Amino acid sequence: MSAPVLDVSGLAYAYPDGHQALFGVNLHVHQGERVALLGPNGAGKTTLVLHLNGILTAGAGSVHVSGLPVAKDNLLEIRRRVGVVFQDPDDQLFMPSVRDDVAFGPANLGVRGAALEARVIDALDLVGMVDFIDRPPHHLSFGQRRRVAVATVLAMQPEVLVLDEPSSNLDPASRRELADILRSLDVTVLMVTHDLPYAYELCPRSVVLSDGVVVADGPTRDVLTDDALMAAHRLELPFGFDPRTIPAP
């Protein structure tokens, strides 16, 4: 098998105030996989995400993206390969128009002119938002803004898409539309979420992070139906949702 797209080994990290968030995390994600990263609040999920594109630097252990180590010298290439979509689209979309915002990432990579325009159009096309290209982001609905946020990262042609709580604050229709988009993309996905039905619907594999270590890694159905594991790590299925009674997606 080729080098994993994401290769995290023995990753430990303590914040400057002394709070230790990660205690030796091991995680491998291979080309084309869609993986859900589950865990209670404060488990270190966001901290882990910020290591994947080098915003935070590992205290111990290492992170490799398709064989390239996350280190100061190749941060730009790392950030091209790992596209992070943050939880609040208002944080991600900061330019005065959708077009400028989607162009921001590839322009930082040195893409210009017609090639840049093509990247912007293609990325917006993947999320069905081409018609909104000249709108200012604050004139879009929340669901539309989240889709544009995904496009801003797709325009960089990443090898892995990392989504932080992609379904939060979305109404059911927007949530389903985003799921359709994510399924249609030909890209590796790592999805941080509390939305367990969403994880089951989209990700064949789930990883549970709890207190800074990986405590489970397997098929989503097995993870969600392991009652002892779920209870031990403050994970709960929403009322009425039971993966045992639902055919695999």
Next chain:
Amino acid sequence: MGAGHGHHLHFHGHSPIHRMPAHLKLLSLVAFVVLVVATPREQYWAFAVYATLLAAVVAVSTVPPTYLAKRLVVEVPFVVFALLMPFIASGPYVSVGPLHLSEPGLLGAWGLLAKGTLGVLASLVLGATTEPRDLLVGLERLRLPHQLVQIMGFMMRYLEVVTDELQRMRIARESRGFAASSVRAWPALASTAGALFIRSYERGERIHLAMLSRGYAGRMPVTHRVSATPAQWAQAGILPGLALATMALAVTL
């Protein structure tokens, strides 16, 4: 919430003035305003010429005059001040009915009103015919330091987000029975302002993270160079050119 309402100044259109690059419009506006201000106020006819020139520009821009008239309201504080001048200035007085008015005050009020109104109207035409982001591109083209342009860009983008946030905090406050009726309510208002500041600061940090994640390295990438054709330069020069001729005539007469 957020969606649906456009920028308050911009009037969508496709006139030659809408199409003109923003930096030319900015230069033309500044030149026009400087010339108007430099004209001696006693040359009443010159201001009539300026007003006619501006009216012609408005006609070409296809922006309805009523649209601009409504937005002229921003000038009201100056109008109030101008109206006070004949009463508070000294010098030789003239009697107008029961009123005793200062002559230099009257002249001052006229100058302030005429020059102010022309300046505000010209700026409104710029605002109505230029998308805010094109204005930023224009300022950048005119070599305004890019930090300033970025600050303005962020302000434009986040003004509504922060106003929404303030609005939600107000509703939450009032839902718990708060009424800002007396001085005793001020501490609550002050902590709202403090909380808003902290939230905006934290949002700023999150935005910075999101920018870094997309390869930001301290400089905004320049993605489109705007350039103007000689014909557009000539077009943009018409208004200040005619204004210059008027001013020159007014000074020599």
